[in-house]
Amino acid sequence: MKRIPMVIKLFSVLLILGIVSSAVTQIQKGKTRPLTTEQWMEGVIEPHCKSIKKGLEANLLEDKAWKKLAVNAAVLNESSYVLMADGRCPDGLWATAASETLRVGSTELLKAIESKNIEAAKSAFSQVTKSCSACHKAHKKKEK
Template sequence: MKKQTSFALLVLLAFGATTLMSTIAQVKKGKTRPLTTEQLMAAIVKPHMTALKKGLVDSKPASDEDWEKLALSVSLLNESSFIMMEDGRCPDQVWADACVKDLREGSASAAAAIAKKDVDAALAGVKQLSASCKACHTKHKE
């Protein structure tokens, strides 16, 4: 192999490795902020997803307090979709679509339905937002 060719190959390999490493780092944590993806999932995304399922699927909201709890959970899930798209976290289109098309749009429509106390529309929004978990995890969760 010519010296020039092997040098070019080396540069290409080094570039590939760096790109791959920074992709992994982005998925687990943003570039500058301390919050890890694992912390975000464990502290916000999972508990509020569970709260939505309990409050809308397993039982139906009966009091104003029940609706307020649902409003809080769905808003925090919506907010998570913004956090996950910031600070250089987003590595690709799969991640972006899961965050924006599923999690953000689904939670926004569920939030609007919850504000109107419309259980069926809220469930449709929750179904849409919950598709984000599988879509993103299939590619990005080890």
């Protein structure tokens, strides 16, 4: 068997390291814009998700509260596009969680909110939160 020259071995190792580390940065940040995934989660997804949870727990909602919930649901829906933008998405699992589970769930949620149907809203919200766990299980590192 012919021996593989050292330069080629070294080059392969560097290439593999490069691919692995760029996949990691891709998850944490897009390719051109400064926003990190962590910032979007903390600044947008988590607060809107919490407001929906609180709002739906309150059950009997007034018009003003429904209107606020619609804002939250619409922002989560828009987030399903942000998470796919700027080359942030690393694989099919991410794509399914963002552009299917989160997007479809939040669209359903918005419909339920517009028709002020609390039961439908609760069930759509549970779809929305399935996207969090699906994506986190694969792509969010264990607690630091």
